[in-house]
Amino acid sequence: MVKTHNALVEVDGVLMITLSLTAGAIYLVRNPLDVVVSCTHHLGQPTDDIITLMETRGFQSPATAYQVPEHHSDWSTHVESWTAHPHPTLHVVRYEDMSRRPGPTFRAISAFLGLKPPGERLGRAMRHSSFRSLRAGGPHRLCRAHPVAEPLLPCRQDRWLAGGAGQCSGAPRGGASPGPNEPLRLLAFRLQRYA
Numbered sequence: 001m002v003k004t005h006n007a008l009v010e011v012d013g014v015l016m017i018t019l020s021l022t023a024g025a026i027y028l029v030r031n032p033l034d035v036v037v038s039c040t041h042h043l044g045q046p047t048d049d050i051i052t053l054m055e056t057r058g059f060q061s062p063a064t065a066y067q068v069p070e071h072h073s074d075w076s077t078h079v080e081s082w083t084a085h086p087h088p089t090l091h092v093v094r095y096e097d098m099s100r101r102p103g104p105t106f107r108a109i110s111a112f113l114g115l116k117p118p119g120e121r122l123g124r125a126m127r128h129s130s131f132r133s134l135r136a137g138g139p140h141r142l143c144r145a146h147p148v149a150e151p152l153l154p155c156r157q158d159r160w161l162a163g164g165a166g167q168c169s170g171a172p173r174g175g176a177s178p179g180p181n182e183p184l185r186l187l188a189f190r191l192q193r194y195a
Contacts, residue, residue, distance in 0.1 A: 030096070054074060059073055103126075
């Protein structure tokens with residue numbers, strides 16, 4: 001299993017992900033206004049900087065000692081790259097549905113993966129993977145469970161766990177700039193295609 005933030009695009013003649021060689025992919029699409037708030041907390045960056053990154057076509061995160069670069073591009077291109085052409089090995093999930101409609105959403109994910117867990121087991125898995133449950137385990141619970149990930153999450157995990165699903169619900173807050181913000185309005189407009 002691989003987790004990636006790559007867009008489903010070609011960069012310098014190389015496909016970032018080849019669906020024909022992929023057993024299955026689950027793509028999570030999230031309200032861009034919530035992404036702004038989440039990234040602001042997770043990365044500790046100003047809201048306007050996150051919005052600029054999300055509007056930068058061709059944006060790529062830099063390589064680090066622990067992570068390869070990822071080609072994100074702008075939010076709209078990223079989402080369109082994964083959702084414009086349905087594929088049998090691709091399952092698209094709205095992030096917000098995981099908290100608003102967890103049962104049907106996780107049953108659909110399980111079915112896509114060819115799993116048929118009993119209802120009680122699926123319910124337990126959903127409870128244990130909630131932000132509330134992760135927070136209860138302390139700020140470095142994931143790092144203790146998976147020591148190889150520790151260098152990736154030294155101080156950011158506590159910010160990530162502070163948020164969660166529905167933290168913004170489509171309205172800017174928590175550090176959003178006062179007054180009109182054209183990039184934020186553009187993101188909200190583009191979201192209408194995926195709502």
